[in-house]
Amino acid sequence: MSIEKKVWLISGFVTLGLALVLFKLWIELNHFDEDPTQLPDQASVDAYLQDLPNLPSYQVKTGIFIKSFSFTGASDVHVSGYIWQHYEDGVHDAIKPAEGEVGFILPEAAEAASGLIEDAYRIDQGGSELIGWYFEQTLRQAFDYTSYPFDHKTVWVRFWPGEFDVNVALIPDFSAYPATGPNDIFGIDNRIVMGTWERENTYFDYRLSDLDTTLGIGKNEYQTNLPELHYNFVIKRNFANAFIVHMIPLIVVTMLLFGAVMTVTRRPNLVERHDFSTSSVIGTCSVLFFVILLAHVQLREGFAGSPVIYMESFFFLMYFLLLAVSVNTYFFAAEAVPSLWFIHYKDNLIPKACFWPFVLSCMVIITAYNLNLKDSPKDEVGIQVQN
Template structure:
C-alpha cells in the first residue's frame, strides 16, 4: 500500500470514528430524554445503540491513532490492546443496559388490573356453565427458590371468599394444577364475614414450568400460579380479589412480601391475568361438553436475575483458562535452545490442554444444571470459546513440531 493511499485510509477511518461518536451522543441524549417517562421499551434501545456506536467510534479512533495498516509490530500491539479494552468495557456496559432497561412488558396471558377488566374478559370469553358462581381469590407470596431449571419452590398464602349464596356443593378449595409437590397446604384462617365465608390457606408448593434461559444470566422469568376450582364443572369461576390489595398496579408488586426472600432474583412485576385453555378430554364426564378456550385465572410474578453472581462465578474461571492457554502459546517455539530452556514438548502441551479441557467440561456441566434441557444460554459462549481455543492451541503445538511445518508458524515464535 502506498503512503498516499494509507493517508486516505487514515482520513476515512478518522471521519467514520467522529461520525459514530456524534451519533452515539445523539442517542445518549435521546435515551436521557426518554428516561424521564421511564419507558423500558423506548429507553433501552437508544441506550444500547449509543453504546454500540461508541464502541465502534473508539475502535476506529484506535486505528486512526496507532496506524496498524503500516504493519509495524508496535502499532499492531497497541491497536489490539485498545480494541480489547474497548470491547471489554462495551460488553460490561451493554450488560448493565440490558439488566436495567429490557424487561418483560406483560404477564402471562391477558393482564387484568380491575374488576371491570376482569368482567370484560369473562364476558368476551364466557366460562362453561356461565354465569356461574364467582369466587374472589387472592395470593400473597413470601419466598421462592429455584430448585432446578424447571422447578421453583414457592410459599405464601392463598385465600377465597365464598358468598352465602354459593351452594354447599361448591367445594371450598383451590387447586394449583401445575404443582408437582405440595409440601404444605393447610388451612390457616377461617372467618364468617356475615355475608360471606373467608378461608385462608398457607402453602409451600413446587411448581414445574418451562422457563427461557437463552439470555442467562441476563434473563427474565415469569413465575405463574395457575388457579383452578375443583368445582369448575358446577359453575365455580375464580376472579381476582382486587379489594384485598392496597395497590393493584403490577409495578407496585401487589401480593408480594416487601422483604421477600428471593436469592439472586429481583421481583419487578406481579398481578393477575387470564389465559385461555382447551382440554381434549372430558375427564370422565362424558355427558358434558369439551372445554374449548375456557378462561383460567393466573397470578404472576415477573423477576430478573442479578447477573453479577453468575458472572463472578464463571468469568474468572474463563479468564484463568484463557491466560494459561496464552502462556502455552508464548512458550511455543521451534528454536532448540528455547525449547530446552522452556521444557517445551508437544506431548506435554497435549496433556496440559487435555486436563484443561476436562476442567472446562466440568464447569460447563455446572452451567447446564442451571438451564433447561434443550436450551443454549448466552453465558455458554464462554465454555464454547474455551473449547475452540484449546483445540487451536493443541493444533498449533502439533503443527509446529512437524518437520514440514509452514514457515508461518515459525514467524516470531507465536507472537504474531
C-alpha cells in the same frame, strides 16, 4: 512505527470495542420485559372476560399472599401462604364451599394428597363472607434456563375454580393490595428469603385452558376454553454469584492460554527466556483441558436434561481454543506446512494478535444469538433450580 506495533495497536482497539459490545449485550440480556398480558385493575379484567365466547355465570374474587417458597427439585417449587375468596349472599350460594371444603384447585400441585390446604378464617362482612385458607403445596412447572446466568423466571400459582359443572371465573381481589400496577410488587412477603434470586415484578393474568376434553360432563364446552387465573412473581438471578462461580475461572484459564500462546517463538533469546517447547505448550493445554472439563461437568449436573445453556457455550469455545493453540504451536514449531504463512509470519504474530479479538468475537456472537432466542416468541416457562 513497526508493523508489529501497528498490529498490536489494531488488536488492542478491536478488543476494546468488542468488550464494550459484549458488555452492552449483557445489559440487554439481563433486562426484563414486562408481560403485556398483565391485569393491573378491575377494568382490565372486565375487558378480558367480555371478549370470551362464553361469559362466566359467576365471578369470585380471589387473592393470594406468598409467605415462602423454595426450590425442591429441577421442576418443583414449594410455596406456602394464604388464599382467600369473597362469596356474596344470594349470588354465590350455589358454589360457596362449606366448612372443610375449598373453593379453588391448584392443578399443578405435584402431590396434592401430601400438601396442605386448611381453613384459616371465615369472616362475615355483611352481605358477603370472606373465606381464607392456609396452604403449603409443591407446584410442578416447566422450566427454561437457556439464558443462564441472565435468566429471568416467572413462578406462577395457577387457579381453577372448585366447581366444574358451572361456569365460574376467578377474578383478582385488587382491593386487598395497596397497589397492583405494572411495576408494583404485591402479594408476597417483603422479608421472604430469596437466596440467589432477586424480585422483579408480580402480577395477575389469565391464560385460556386447553384441556382437550369436557371431563365427561355433558354440555360442558367452556371447560376447554376456561380463563385460568394466574398469580405470577418474576425473579431475576443474582448474576454476581454465577459470575464468580463459573465466569472467573473461564477468564483465568483464557488468560493462561494466552500466556502459553505468547511463549511461542523462534527467537533464540526468547526461547531460552520462556523455556519454550512444543511439548510444554501442549502439556499446558492438556492440564487446562481437565480444569475446564471438571468445571463443565459441575455446571452440566445442575442442568441435567436441558438444552445447551448460554454459559455452557463458553466451555465449548474453550475446548476449541485449547485445540487451536495446540495445533498452532505444532505447525509453527514443525514448519511442516510452509504455505501456512499466517502462522510463521513475524514469529507467529497473527495468531497472537488475533487471540483476544477472536475470543471476544465468539462471545459477542454467542450472546447475540441467545439474546435473539430470548426475544423470540416461546411457550410459557417457569424457574430452574441452580444455587
